[in-house]
Amino acid sequence: MRTIRNLISTGIPLFGMVIVFGGVLVVHDLQTQILVVLVGVLMIEAGVWKLTNPLLPSERRYNALRDEVDRFIGLVRNLNAEALVARRSDSPSDWARVDSARKAMHESVDHMVTLAGREEGQIETSLDTVISRAAQSRPPGLPDEPGGGTPEGDADA
Numbered sequence: 001m002r003t004i005r006n007l008i009s010t011g012i013p014l015f016g017m018v019i020v021f022g023g024v025l026v027v028h029d030l031q032t033q034i035l036v037v038l039v040g041v042l043m044i045e046a047g048v049w050k051l052t053n054p055l056l057p058s059e060r061r062y063n064a065l066r067d068e069v070d071r072f073i074g075l076v077r078n079l080n081a082e083a084l085v086a087r088r089s090d091s092p093s094d095w096a097r098v099d100s101a102r103k104a105m106h107e108s109v110d111h112m113v114t115l116a117g118r119e120e121g122q123i124e125t126s127l128d129t130v131i132s133r134a135a136q137s138r139p140p141g142l143p144d145e146p147g148g149g150t151p152e153g154d155a156d157a
Helices: 002-025 030-048 064-091 094-113 127-136 150-155
Strands: none
Touching: 002 030, 094 127
């Protein structure tokens, strides 16, 4: 499919050039010549601006992951905007918004983990499934929560 897309993407502007040259060299009627050259130039522009891409099937397989990465980039922009405001004001409520943006970014990364390596029909809807699998594969002796560990009362048992 990629070969066909590339052939069409390069073929349309080349065919437009042939039409332009043919219109200039072969057609003798001025009005017809202008119309033929105009069609050729439009074909060249369509190829340059890749206007045929929406008409051709997409070769992307991991669209959901790409959408989440695009969303993450928006979250990065939001984090930067919130951090700029917080640094200027040094207000606790502004720093709380920075922390909220950070948490949203972490959630987005967790969602990327669920989407990575999966095509559209294979996407799991539950992050809990991925988290439970990760917990099952956790090496023994690690705490369940970050910064946690065995509670002090359990040390005696």
